[in-house]
Amino acid sequence: MISLETTLSREDVVRLCERVEGAQKEARAITKLTEEYPAMNMDDGYAVQNALRARFMEQGHKLVGWKAGLTSKAKMQQMGVDVPSIGFLTDKMAVPENGVVSVSELVHPRVECEIAFMTSKDLQGPNCTAEQVLAATAYVIPAIEIIDSRFQKFSFDLQSVIADNGSSARFVGGGRPRYVEGLDLRTIGAVLEKNGEIVEMGAGAAVMNHPAEAVAMLVNILHKLGETLPAGSFVMSGGITAAVAVEPGDSVVARFQHLGSVSVSFKE
Numbered sequence: 001m002i003s004l005e006t007t008l009s010r011e012d013v014v015r016l017c018e019r020v021e022g023a024q025k026e027a028r029a030i031t032k033l034t035e036e037y038p039a040m041n042m043d044d045g046y047a048v049q050n051a052l053r054a055r056f057m058e059q060g061h062k063l064v065g066w067k068a069g070l071t072s073k074a075k076m077q078q079m080g081v082d083v084p085s086i087g088f089l090t091d092k093m094a095v096p097e098n099g100v101v102s103v104s105e106l107v108h109p110r111v112e113c114e115i116a117f118m119t120s121k122d123l124q125g126p127n128c129t130a131e132q133v134l135a136a137t138a139y140v141i142p143a144i145e146i147i148d149s150r151f152q153k154f155s156f157d158l159q160s161v162i163a164d165n166g167s168s169a170r171f172v173g174g175g176r177p178r179y180v181e182g183l184d185l186r187t188i189g190a191v192l193e194k195n196g197e198i199v200e201m202g203a204g205a206a207v208m209n210h211p212a213e214a215v216a217m218l219v220n221i222l223h224k225l226g227e228t229l230p231a232g233s234f235v236m237s238g239g240i241t242a243a244v245a246v247e248p249g250d251s252v253v254a255r256f257q258h259l260g261s262v263s264v265s266f267k268e
């Protein structure tokens, strides 16, 4: 059962969903949604995101998983927010390892290195814990998320970001899948390279002290959306470092201790 406390009418949710969908599909920057709807709250943001997901499913996109966002202090400070968020991932957002992403399809793309979880059991809120997440994890793999806020000059707030599906745009999984037994995800180091230069580095603990905490948070938000996380879901736990802007010609490699590396490059 959906337990969102929304203020927007159904018509306004549909209107905002269409506005975000248009911005995503046409790679067009828009103003933050709270300019027109200043009273909009986070639950309204999720109502718009839910409508967007339903619309994409109607259009034949397949839901492959979810992402936790704004889960590290670095990301929260970079974006001026203090609460994490979630977004959905579809097959159309998946990029093969070492693939090439066309920047002209995006507004202002940036990359983050993340630890991704593949689940082997269903998970359900409201009180999902990191321990339950680890017990339901088939394996973890390194990933790069390509986020793309559709808001002009990154001028947004949490409500608008959530409605814009947490800036989700593309994701790449790669490296070496590893069972979580015997791995300390808090101390796994990650280095992000752009064009051969190290531009960011960090460790798993940057993500809510443990990346599995971010997945548990995600499952608990899903409960509010009336959803569970089915076995076989791919879940990105959130950027370990601040996000790094990319442009045509750039190539990016995220190297993880124990998990190998994952890469992607960018063209016009």
Ligand code: 0L1
Residues within 6 Å of the ligand: 068, 069, 070, 071, 075, 079, 145, 147, 148, 149, 161, 166, 167, 238, 239, 243
């Ligand atoms: O993946 C995320 O951390 C979501 C970021 C949302 C805001 C942004 O576009 O940076």
Ligand code: MG
Residues within 6 Å of the ligand: 067, 068, 069, 070, 112, 114, 145, 147, 236, 238, 239
């Ligand atoms: Mg992210």
